[in-house]
Amino acid sequence: MPLRGHVHKYGADVNTDVIIPARYLNTTDPQELAQHCMEDEDPEFVRRVRPGDIVVADTNFGCGSSREHAPIAIKAAGVSCVVAKSFARIFYRNAINMALPILECEEAVDGSDSGDKLEVDLESGAIRNLTRGTAFQAKPFPDFMLELLRAGGLVEYTRRRLAEKA
Amino acid sequence: MGMTIAEKILAAHCDRREVQPGDLINCRVDFVMANDVTAPLAIQEFRKLGVARVFDPQRVALVPSHFVPNKDIQSAAQAKTMREFAREQGCIYFEQGQAGIEHILLPSRGYVVPGDVYVGADSHTVTVGALGAFACGMGSTDVAIAMATGEIWMRVPPTLRFIYHGRLNRWVDSKDLILHTIGQIGTDGALYAVMQFEGEALRDMSVNARFTMTNMVAEAGGKAGLMPVDQVTLDYVRPVARRQWTIYEPDPDCQYAATHEFDASKIETTVALPFSPGNAVLLSEVVKQDIKIDQVFIGSCTNGRLEDLQEAAEIMRGKKVAPWVRCIVIPATQDIYLQTLKNGLAELFTEAGCAFSTATCGPCLGGYMGVLAEGERCVSTSNRNFRGRMGHPNAEVYLANPAVAAAAAIAGRIVHPEEVL
Numbered sequence: 112m113p114l115r116g117h118v119h120k121y122g123a124d125v126n127t128d129v130i131i132p133a134r135y136l137n138t139t140d141p142q143e144l145a146q147h148c149m150e151d152e153d154p155e156f157v158r159r160v161r162p163g164d165i166v167v168a169d170t171n172f173g174c175g176s177s178r179e180h181a182p183i184a185i186k187a188a189g190v191s192c193v194v195a196k197s198f199a200r201i202f203y204r205n206a207i208n209m210a211l212p213i214l215e216c217e218e219a220v221d222g223s224d225s226g227d228k229l230e231v232d233l234e235s236g237a238i239r240n241l242t243r244g245t246a247f248q249a250k251p252f253p254d255f256m257l258e259l260l261r262a263g264g265l266v267e268y269t270r271r272r273l274a275e276k277a
Numbered sequence: 278m279g280m281t282i283a284e285k286i287l288a289a290h291c292d293r294r295e296v297q298p299g300d301l302i303n304c305r306v307d308f309v310m311a312n313d314v315t316a317p318l319a320i321q322e323f324r325k326l327g328v329a330r331v332f333d334p335q336r337v338a339l340v341p342s343h344f345v346p347n348k349d350i351q352s353a354a355q356a357k358t359m360r361e362f363a364r365e366q367g368c369i370y371f372e373q374g375q376a377g378i379e380h381i382l383l384p385s386r387g388y389v390v391p392g393d394v395y396v397g398a399d400s401h402t403v404t405v406g407a408l409g410a411f412a413c414g415m416g417s418t419d420v421a422i423a424m425a426t427g428e429i430w431m432r433v434p435p436t437l438r439f440i441y442h443g444r445l446n447r448w449v450d451s452k453d454l455i456l457h458t459i460g461q462i463g464t465d466g467a468l469y470a471v472m473q474f475e476g477e478a479l480r481d482m483s484v485n486a487r488f489t490m491t492n493m494v495a496e497a498g499g500k501a502g503l504m505p506v507d508q509v510t511l512d513y514v515r516p517v518a519r520r521q522w523t524i525y526e527p528d529p530d531c532q533y534a535a536t537h538e539f540d541a542s543k544i545e546t547t548v549a550l551p552f553s554p555g556n557a558v559l560l561s562e563v564v565k566q567d568i569k570i571d572q573v574f575i576g577s578c579t580n581g582r583l584e585d586l587q588e589a590a591e592i593m594r595g596k597k598v599a600p601w602v603r604c605i606v607i608p609a610t611q612d613i614y615l616q617t618l619k620n621g622l623a624e625l626f627t628e629a630g631c632a633f634s635t636a637t638c639g640p641c642l643g644g645y646m647g648v649l650a651e652g653e654r655c656v657s658t659s660n661r662n663f664r665g666r667m668g669h670p671n672a673e674v675y676l677a678n679p680a681v682a683a684a685a686a687i688a689g690r691i692v693h694p695e696e697v698l
Contacts, residue, residue, distance in 0.1 A: 128661065128664070129665060129670075133643050136314050137348070137352040139355075171498060174498060176399070176400045176661075178315070179315070197468060199468070200500055204419055208418040255430070265418050265422060266325050266421065270325065
């Protein structure tokens with residue numbers, strides 16, 4: 112089923128310190144983290160975001176610390192998908208590992224603005240801007256990562272693999 | 278086709294004769310680490326796997342460093358979760374007061390050695406790559422898998438080569454080299470890649486100074502930082518190593534994705550302005566702006582080693598911190614803290630009017646021990662100056678080497694160290 116939601120657009124180098132400031136890292140509770148999602152980048156984000164919305168950003172999204180609290184906060188805030196020109200590597204792993212869909216697509220980023228409605232098909236990587244009537248194609252996931260996403264993340268994938276071994 | 282150091286290490290850890298950039302591999306790990314912020318999530322995910330024990334308790338270290346001694350009830354609960362798991366599993370654990378920042382502590386005690394694949398749930402795990410190990414920061418879930426299975430999936434990264442010809446000028450150290458480099462290539466200049474550092478300027482550099490460079494590979498988006506093993510490395514490793522090490526040399530015909538060459542004798546003292554470690558500007562330009570400051574932090578996994586504190590102490594000896602400025606000095610480990618008590622540095626900093634504390638990451642990530650108020654400015658020897666990193670989103674952090682930080686504390690503004698000598 113395709114994901115549909117409104118765009119919240121940001122620039123380059125959105126780092127994990129602004130996604131979830133370290134002052135809130137004394138908890139791992141997703142709902143608590145969600146209340147502070149994007150706080151130092153966009154204090155209004157938490158009030159505006161609706162379930163299914165899509166974060167769109169320029170290059171190097173999620174750079175900085177390894178804190179998994181960042182994708183947890185984004186997912187728990189109701190965001191269905193992040194589309195960026197590129198992702199920082201630890202954030203990329205963390206998102207895939209917890210089955211938060213992320214897609215790389217320069218054209219979709221350049222062709223979307225905050226408030227636009229997007230439709231994203233994860234399997235094919237097709238992105239449509241419903242507000243503007245435009246269509247884009249994201250880089251497809253390598254098979255292994257699609258497998259991880261389909262399993263519901265790395266823990267579930269590994270749990271099954273270990274169970275098969277035993 | 279020939280392989281780089283990184284490719285050789287990874288091939289040896291997945292039992293393949295050859296790997297190439299882009300290959301997806303399942304890789305054995307020699308050592309795994311998490312800290313008090315990342316371990317609670319890793320433990321939560323570990324429990325979901327249906328595995329009773331970590332793969333090898335002597336290869337899993339849990340290090341309280343970020344919010345310890347605990348800053349509040351919630352962080353105490355996180356440290357407790359980690360402590361109880363460490364006791365249950367019998368893995369390596371250091372109690373508060375006996376530890377410090379993992380990236381300095383673990384190599385200095387010989388837990389990670391050349392040729393290792395080492396993964397840690399902290400982005401600055403890359404620091405240890407200066408020993409010629411493949412050290413890689415990951416998230417808590419990845420580390421949970423590594424703790425349970427002793428393996429981790431990886432995509433073999435391309436290697437970027439950085440060569441520093443010539444010798445360093447006075448007042449220029451490894452911090453300036455890496456700030457300059459990130460300024461040149463950008464904060465995603467090494468995205469997904471290995472940064473391999475070498476050249477004449479690094480030859481005489483201590484392992485401790487080298488760690489400052491590999492530490493900030495994270496700020497360039499790199500997956501790992503590596504330095505070829507030499508006599509300096511071996512002199513550091515030999516007295517402390519807990520395992521046999523392996524030295525990997527690059528093949529003469531190996532492929533580098535790019536080679537960046539620098540004339541180190543032309544690199545000047547550098548400061549990274551807010552709000553990016555990539556905003557590298559010459560100190561000589563920054564001093565013209567007459568930037569008044571409120572706080573200085575000397576410490577962190579980037580510059581909290583004894584040599585860094587000595588560099589700062591040479592500036593501060595016999596002087597006082599400027600009025601209306603606070604200077605916070607934190608050794609990176611308790612071993613270093615003890616040395617400063619014995620060699621007089623603790624006294625020197627305290628007499629100069631610094632707040633001098635037990636080892637912790639503390640102010641670097643705005644946890645505690647020096648959080649900034651709105652509109653305040655700090656010169657810090659740490660690695661990140663993102664918005665909100667050390668406190669209020671409208672506070673500013675300037676990244677610099679320890680001598681520049683100490684000089685700022687004395688002058689109350691950003692100056693050249695020679696100005697306060």
